[in-house]
Amino acid sequence: MLKKSSPRDPKRGFLSNEKFNLLRKIVVRYHSEAEKCASVRAYYAACVMIGAALEAMLLQMCDLFEDEVDQAVLKLPRKPKGSIEHWSLGDLIEIAVAAEWLPTRWGPNLAEPGIGEKANLIRRLRNLAHPGVHLREVDEVPITAAYYRVAYALYDSARDWLWMKLAEGAPMEPSRSPFGPPNRVVVKVPRQRRRRRRSG
Numbered sequence: 349m350l351k352k353s354s355p356r357d358p359k360r361g362f363l364s365n366e367k368f369n370l371l372r373k374i375v376v377r378y379h380s381e382a383e384k385c386a387s388v389r390a391y392y393a394a395c396v397m398i399g400a401a402l403e404a405m406l407l408q409m410c411d412l413f414e415d416e417v418d419q420a421v422l423k424l425p426r427k428p429k430g431s432i433e434h435w436s437l438g439d440l441i442e443i444a445v446a447a448e449w450l451p452t453r454w455g456p457n458l459a460e461p462g463i464g465e466k467a468n469l470i471r472r473l474r475n476l477a478h479p480g481v482h483l484r485e486v487d488e489v490p491i492t493a494a495y496y497r498v499a500y501a502l503y504d505s506a507r508d509w510l511w512m513k514l515a516e517g518a519p520m521e522p523s524r525s526p527f528g529p530p531n532r533v534v535v536k537v538p539r540q541r542r543r544r545r546r547s548g
Contacts, residue, residue: 361411362432368411375404391496398503399474406440420446437471449513463505473499
């Protein structure tokens, strides 16, 4: 039986210590920039950045749990190509689902789709940066705050599930979290100002 890797084990993943520490900064920065974009109603940019933050988080998980990734890849019908740094967000979501970090079903009798199924919606929203994808997926311009609210809620759910995986039998101090401090940040999306009617 294979020994499960633990985030408290000595660093021995796919990436060097330097690159892993850089990833931690990338997650925090991408998340921060997503919120800044949303605060000025730049929802395309906000969706791109929150999708990138999810991608960086999943890269960290793959690096921390190398043995589980090796087993998960064996279950996939299509193997990711190249080294871990070349894996796409779609590849990383598939690995997270196969490794059972993100559940595909949820609720009573597992009747509800879980974050493992819904995570691809973040990828699809991020990919609206490609005009061809936009034409196929969404027939309105610009996208509204609702799109980002959905993307952020899914990102937040995925982060919670990944946190639970990290905390299995070995709770981590916030300062040692690869995702940065687990502070909940409320997404403040400015309301549209009503135009004042000119008095005749």
